[in-house]
Amino acid sequence: xxxxxxxxxxxxxxxxxxxxxxxxxxxxxxxxxxxxxxxxxxxxxxxxxxxxxxxxxxxxxxxxxxxxxxxxxxxxxxxxxxxxxxxxxxxxxxxxxxxxxxxxxxxxxxxxxxxxxxxxxxxxxxxxxxxxxxxxxxxxxxxxxxxxxxxxxxxxxxxxx
Numbered sequence: 313x314x315x316x317x318x319x320x321x322x323x324x325x326x327x328x329x330x331x332x333x334x335x336x337x338x339x340x341x342x343x344x345x346x347x348x349x350x351x352x353x354x355x356x357x358x359x360x361x362x363x364x365x366x367x368x369x370x371x372x373x374x375x376x377x378x379x380x381x382x383x384x385x386x387x388x389x390x391x392x393x394x395x396x397x398x399x400x401x402x403x404x405x406x407x408x409x410x411x412x413x414x415x416x417x418x419x420x421x422x423x424x425x426x427x428x429x430x431x432x433x434x435x436x437x438x439x440x441x442x443x444x445x446x447x448x449x450x451x452x453x454x455x456x457x458x459x460x461x462x463x464x465x466x467x468x469x470x471x472x473x
Contacts, residue, residue, distance in 0.1 A: 315439045318447045321359040322390035325352045329383045329407075340379035345405060349373070349421045352389040353401035357425035360391055360399060361437040365425040368398060371457055373421040383407040386415075392422070393454035397434035399425050400454045422457060 325348070333344045350367055357365035379385060386406040393400040405419035429435035442451045 313438045315441045317441045318390050321356045323355050325387045327385045329381055329385055331381055334381050349403045352387040353403050353423040356389045356401045357399045361427035363427045365427045368424045368426045371422040375419045377416045377418050379407040379418050384410055391440055392450045394440040396436055397426050
């Protein structure tokens with residue numbers, strides 16, 4: 313299986329935020345932003361694996377500032393880490409006011425996807441090549457998050473009856 317670089321699967325996705333995306337406060341629903349995050353991350357995972365990939369977990373999702381009706385939601389998604397069948401995708405979300413050009417970092421998330429074969433079973437994915445210093449740093453950070461996830465899973469198992 314040939315290795316693939318981060319740039320081979322990364323995407324930038326943009327969507328205009330409309331009144332139907334708003335909550336009672338007048339800001340865009342966090343759930344709307346979450347759906348776009350999942351969609352962008354899924355596209356990256358599927359692109360890397362060249363197979364369907366499903367969300368296994370959302371490791372972390374932090375909202376930094378609100379998104380307003382009329383903003384452009386800009387999602388930048390790329391792989392951070394690839395295991396045997398799983399992939400961690402990082403997504404950075406920005407909101408742009410198209411009238412002023414102001415861009416704000418509004419959210420960040422880390423999601424884990426699993427590639428599936430034709431029978432819906434986990435299947436191996438190509439190894440990841442990290443080329444830039446930033447990609448290498450994000451890969452090291454993702455390794456640490458993976459260790460935390462595995463340790464947390466073990467702790468949870470110890471509490472089950």
